[in-house]
Amino acid sequence: MNIQVLGAHNCESQNSKFISLLIDDALAIDAGGLTSSLSFPAQQKLKAILLTHHHYDHIRDVPAIAMNLFLRSTAINIYSTQSVYDAITNHLLNGKLYPDFLKRPQDNPTIKFTIVRPHQTEQIEGYSILAVPVNHTDLTVGYQVTSPEGKTIFYTSDTGPDLTECWKYISPQLLIIEVTASNKYEEFARESGHLTPSLLKQELTSFREIKGYLPRVIAVHMDPSLEKEIETEISAVAQTLNNPITLAYEGMQLEL
Numbered sequence: 001m002n003i004q005v006l007g008a009h010n011c012e013s014q015n016s017k018f019i020s021l022l023i024d025d026a027l028a029i030d031a032g033g034l035t036s037s038l039s040f041p042a043q044q045k046l047k048a049i050l051l052t053h054h055h056y057d058h059i060r061d062v063p064a065i066a067m068n069l070f071l072r073s074t075a076i077n078i079y080s081t082q083s084v085y086d087a088i089t090n091h092l093l094n095g096k097l098y099p100d101f102l103k104r105p106q107d108n109p110t111i112k113f114t115i116v117r118p119h120q121t122e123q124i125e126g127y128s129i130l131a132v133p134v135n136h137t138d139l140t141v142g143y144q145v146t147s148p149e150g151k152t153i154f155y156t157s158d159t160g161p162d163l164t165e166c167w168k169y170i171s172p173q174l175l176i177i178e179v180t181a182s183n184k185y186e187e188f189a190r191e192s193g194h195l196t197p198s199l200l201k202q203e204l205t206s207f208r209e210i211k212g213y214l215p216r217v218i219a220v221h222m223d224p225s226l227e228k229e230i231e232t233e234i235s236a237v238a239q240t241l242n243n244p245i246t247l248a249y250e251g252m253q254l255e256l
């Protein structure tokens, strides 16, 4: 399994992109920095997009990819919970802000949308996909993705503390988890459903207690203005837990 980090951050600038991951060139998870990271031919190779929740930094490129694929007579499958579907169809692809690509072109619409339900394994493009609720906004889900060869990753999406329940459902070899803010912003992180390095440490400790191991950990969704602090604090956590934790960056490639 090849995992490419297209966007690794929660804010966009010339040097940082909204969150988006790409698996084996075929499966994208979240669409923050999707079109801005991929050539048109690479966009046409996409088979499916999994969306975790409706926040703008996670769905921003859905209209853009839909237009690109529409113009190239290609279709794509999008999977999400009902609330993400409602947000996209009511506010983005509503025929006003942008065309309704769920209905256009009439004979073969560009977007084929499927609603996923938590804790139900779906077969998507040869991968086993399990959506697991995390603690963020409405119903936000993380996705466990298992390849045909049995390689497994879990991406938490945005989440606040207390993932004890979530950990029970997953057994990844690679954990991609959000760490948005540095330790001094713990109160903000708790209120807005995000993690800091010290909150990450608690979550990883509970993972190890429940699962009996720790996978390799990749941190994503960092606030670029806090990234230096986050990096320093995370390396201390990695040392204490004696487990590799790496900050993701745009263009990072991971092999499993």
Ligand SMILES: [Zn+2]
Pocket: 053, 055, 136, 137, 158
């Ligand atoms: Zn969010």
Ligand SMILES: [Zn+2]
Pocket: 010, 019, 055, 057, 058, 158, 221
């Ligand atoms: Zn976010």
